[in-house]
């Protein structure tokens with residue numbers, strides 16, 4: 001069997017169009033500010049794509065570039081300024097941050113109502129307790145892709161590989177909220193392959209190119225590859241060995257063109273949600 005490809009580019013384009021249509025009905029342009037400290041190359045791709053998408057959807061969007069040696073105090077002052085700016089509905093501080101800056105401290109300083117990344121402990125807590133808040137873009141995008149693929153979640157065995165605060169944990173919370181039976185596996189898991197083989201829904205968010213092998217995947221499983229890894233030759237690769245896994249899965253996302261474009265579309269969606277919630 002050769003799995004159906006879940007076209008993240010197409011699903012993201014539809015979502016961006018829905019967001020743009022909603023923005024067009026508003027009497028103001030929702031404001032988004034992305035703060036980038038230094039020039040981490042992985043963030044570069046994201047910031048470029050995001051700028052284009054945000055302008056296309058009619059948002060008032062700008063990227064603020066700060067030097068790599070920016071102090072924590074200076075970044076906190078920038079966040080405070082954006083918190084106080086009534087034109088700004090969404091604030092995203094690009095991760096990773098340079099070593100002199102405590103990322104958790106910066107995330108905690110963002111007004112939770114403007115936290116379009118959904119990384120503030122307030123929003124993480126709302127998600128964990130089944131309440132409405134701003135949901136992290138990447139796992140939110142994965143849920144859109146699962147819906148587009150027609151995946152049946154209630155009662156399904158879902159396995160999430162990775163337990164980061166930005167992908168793995170919120171992914172598990174969203175799948176649980178959708179009534180899946182969720183297992184989270186990580187670097188201390190005894191038998192990764194065996195856990196993955198039990199999955200009807202498998203989400204890989206590890207950061208290791210091609211780690212999920214063909215024989216880790218059950219026949220017909222839906223496989224979502226969150227990984228964005230830069231290979232030595234410059235190409236992007238996911239966390240899933242795409243060619244091998246494709247022979248077993250029922251549906252699979254490619255990299256690029258899978259989860260990445262959804263992350264950006266969900267950032268726009270979150271910005272509009274935050275704007276409407278805040279401005280009434």
Ligand SMILES: NC(=O)C1=CN([C@@H]2O[C@H](COP(=O)(O)OP(=O)(O)OC[C@H]3O[C@@H](n4cnc5c(N)ncnc54)[C@H](OP(=O)(O)O)[C@@H]3O)[C@@H](O)[C@H]2O)C=CC1
Nearest residue numbers: 138162163164167186187205206207226227228259260263
């Ligand atoms: N498509 C998109 O929009 C986005 C893609 N990404 C990509 O997703 C991937 C994951 O990102 P992120 O969650 O931030 O990464 P982190 O490095 O924060 O977390 C990686 C997770 O994978 C686990 N892990 C690492 N090595 C292994 C291993 N050998 N076996 C099992 N588990 C392992 C770690 O386990 P432990 O906790 O035990 O250390 C950790 O929980 C990256 O490729 C990143 O680039 C990230 C954000 C957005």
Ligand SMILES: Nc1nc(=O)c2c([nH]1)NC[C@@H]1CN(c3ccc(C(=O)N[C@@H](CCC(=O)O)C(=O)O)cc3)C=[N+]21
Nearest residue numbers: 043045046049093094095096117256257258260261263
């Ligand atoms: N505060 C914060 N929030 C984030 O959400 C965040 C972050 N920091 N830091 C970096 C990671 C990474 N990330 C990506 C999102 C989209 C693509 C993306 O658009 N990928 C496309 C194109 C890739 C290409 O063509 O090079 C694709 O996969 O098809 C990539 C990477 C968000 N992140």
